[in-house]
Amino acid sequence: MDVDQYMLELGSAAREASRQVAAASTAVRNRALLAVRDALDGARASLAQANSEDLERGRVNGLDAPLMDRLELTPARVDSMLEGLRQVAALPDPVGSITDMNTMPSGIQVGRMRVPLGVIGIIYESRPNVTVEAASLCLKSGNATILRGGSESLASNCAIASCIAQGLLEAGLPQAAVQVVTTADRAAVGRLIAMPEYVDVIVPRGGKSLIQRISSDAKVPVIKHLDGVCHVYIDEGADLDMAQAIALNAKTHRYGTCNTMETLLVAVAEANTVLPRLATAFAAAGVELRGCERTLAILPDISAATEEDWHEEYLAPILAVRVVDGLEQAMAHINTYSSLHTDSIVTRDHGRAMRFLREVDSSSVMVNASTRFADGFEYGLGAEIGISTDKLHARGPVGLEGLTSQKYVVLGEGQVRV
Numbered sequence: 248m249d250v251d252q253y254m255l256e257l258g259s260a261a262r263e264a265s266r267q268v269a270a271a272s273t274a275v276r277n278r279a280l281l282a283v284r285d286a287l288d289g290a291r292a293s294l295a296q297a298n299s300e301d302l303e304r305g306r307v308n309g310l311d312a313p314l315m316d317r318l319e320l321t322p323a324r325v326d327s328m329l330e331g332l333r334q335v336a337a338l339p340d341p342v343g344s345i346t347d348m349n350t351m352p353s354g355i356q357v358g359r360m361r362v363p364l365g366v367i368g369i370i371y372e373s374r375p376n377v378t379v380e381a382a383s384l385c386l387k388s389g390n391a392t393i394l395r396g397g398s399e400s401l402a403s404n405c406a407i408a409s410c411i412a413q414g415l416l417e418a419g420l421p422q423a424a425v426q427v428v429t430t431a432d433r434a435a436v437g438r439l440i441a442m443p444e445y446v447d448v449i450v451p452r453g454g455k456s457l458i459q460r461i462s463s464d465a466k467v468p469v470i471k472h473l474d475g476v477c478h479v480y481i482d483e484g485a486d487l488d489m490a491q492a493i494a495l496n497a498k499t500h501r502y503g504t505c506n507t508m509e510t511l512l513v514a515v516a517e518a519n520t521v522l523p524r525l526a527t528a529f530a531a532a533g534v535e536l537r538g539c540e541r542t543l544a545i546l547p548d549i550s551a552a553t554e555e556d557w558h559e560e561y562l563a564p565i566l567a568v569r570v571v572d573g574l575e576q577a578m579a580h581i582n583t584y585s586s587l588h589t590d591s592i593v594t595r596d597h598g599r600a601m602r603f604l605r606e607v608d609s610s611s612v613m614v615n616a617s618t619r620f621a622d623g624f625e626y627g628l629g630a631e632i633g634i635s636t637d638k639l640h641a642r643g644p645v646g647l648e649g650l651t652s653q654k655y656v657v658l659g660e661g662q663v664r665v
Contacts, residue, residue, distance in 0.1 A: 248430055254438035257393055258445025260423035261366045265391035268424045269363045273340040275418055276386055283414030284332040287325065287379070290410050294320060297406035298375065305399055313503070317373040318400055328379045331630060335383040338629040341648045342389040345656060356658040361651045363389035365447035368439045369632070370395045370461060372453040375403035381450075382411050382425045384632050388650040391424045393446065395439055397453075398431035405429060440465040450633050450645075455560075470645055472610075472636035474560045474586035475505030477618045480512040480577040480603070482594035487521050489615065490593040494525060496617040497591070499532045503562045505634060506589050506611075506621040510557060510567040512577045515541065518570045522546055534564045541570035557584045574599050578606050585609055587636040589621040610636050610643040 268276070287294070298320040305315055341361045348358030367390050369381045378394055385392035396404040408427035415422050428435050440449050440461055449469045451461040458471050479497050481490045497508035513522060522545045529536060536542075537552040549568075556567040557580070571577045574592075581590050591613035592603040600614045611621040621644065623631025628646030635641045641649035 250430060250432050250434040251438055254435055257426050258442045261391040261393050261426060262445045264421040264423035265365045267421050268391055269389045271420060277336040279386055279415050279418035279420050280332050280336040280383055282417040283411050284329050286410035286413040288329055291325060294325065294406050297402040300402040301400050310399060314373050320375055320403055324376055328376050331380060332383050334629055335387050338387060338647060341651050354662050358656050359653040360656045362654055363651055365390060366445055367392045368446045368449045370436055370451045372397040373400060375400045375407060377452060378404050378407045380630060381632060384630055384647060384650060388647045390650055393426050393439060395428040395436055401431055443467045452633055470633060470635045470641055472588060472634050475588045476560050476584060476586040477506060477508050477588055478510045478512055478581050478585060478590045479508050479618060480592045481514060481517055481521060482592055482599060483514040483516040483573055484595050485517060485593045486595060490521060491524055491528060493593055493617050495528055497619055498534060498566055500619045502564055506618050508618050509559060509561055512569050512571050512580060514573050515570050518545055534566050536566055536568055538568040539570060542568045581607055589618040591616060591618050
């Protein structure tokens with residue numbers, strides 16, 4: 248296969264399809280999503296067969312247990328994909344909505360209309376259910392998409408792609424609106440991220456090394472986050488029962504997610520009281536603590552934190568702990584070491600809460616809530632295609648609106664400029 252020519256053909260077809268999808272009504276796009284749902288439901292046997300091929304190849308190639316788990320398409324995960332399609336179809340359609348319409352002194356009316364981005368390239372690893380999630384969000388928001396999953400899930404992704412193509416055909420939409428790259432050649436990724444004439448934005452979903460490579464080499468805009476170094480700060484005078492519940496949830500609810508707390512900051516006024524309580528609770532949960540000098544003076548049996556610990560996204564039952572003088576030092580620490588993902592304060596003081604919201608420069612900033620809420624579903628977006636820690640054009644969980652842009656629209660009655 249000539250990978251370069253193959254990717255150019257995919258891109259050209261996607262660009263043409265994007266215009267047809269953008270022009271399609273909400274009803275047609277919803278019909279496509281539900282038709283895909285029916286096609287997947289009717290293809291459970293072929294999906295299972297394709298997935299078993301991927302799992303067997305993974306065992307032969309020595310994939311580790313977490314990757315094998317993410318690769319498996321269990322009946323429950325298929326059910327979840329079907330429900331996800333139903334939920335996305337039920338979401339409000341952002342495309343075509345006009346806001347901020349104002350009448351100018353000249354008499355013209357000026358507003359902004361929400362429009363699709365065009366063609367979205369999505370690069371991801373392991374989980375074949377991402378194929379359905381990404382396709383559904385792109386379709387609903389009026390975009391075409393080119394999906395490049397990991398080589399370990401190629402058979403599963405191709406089987407899912409057949410169902411998506413069937414659903415698109417039944418709804419009268421071009422099958423090129425959703426295309427799955429069918430080669431495992433890594434050159435396909437390099438070409439996908441370097442076709443600005445066909446691809447409008449790239450969304451990488453995977454490990455840090457993948458995202459770094461995409462960000463470094465892409466010639467089109469990238470929506471991404473590299474790390475999830477998230478903080479919880481327990482303020483002076485905080486409700487310590489609340490603080491303990493939030494800290495435990497933020498760290499132990501799930502270890503391998505990007506919105507898991509990796510560093511706990513505690514005001515010195517509360518440290519002697521709350522840290523022993525937290526240490527007992529974290530020990531019971533099997534979490535290793537690594538502390539600063541002031542933390543070690545209170546918890547002498549834990550490990551000493553190094554400079555590297557403040558930068559670390561552990562994705563494991565390990566937590567860095569630092570005692571700070573108060574809000575100023577907490578915010579200084581966060582703005583130095585945070586990956587701009589999610590940071591939270593536990594406080595009773597409204598003024599300090601508002602300062603934290605204003606002055607912590609992260610994509611999600613919280614008051615008296617666990618960082619684990621930084622999620623598209625929890626934010627009422629219905630679903631997300633990823634989380635962005637960039638400032639342009641989307642920030643935080645990226646749902647349907649994040650897959651659109653805005654253009655100015657002007658309504659006149661014959662006005663001319665004088």
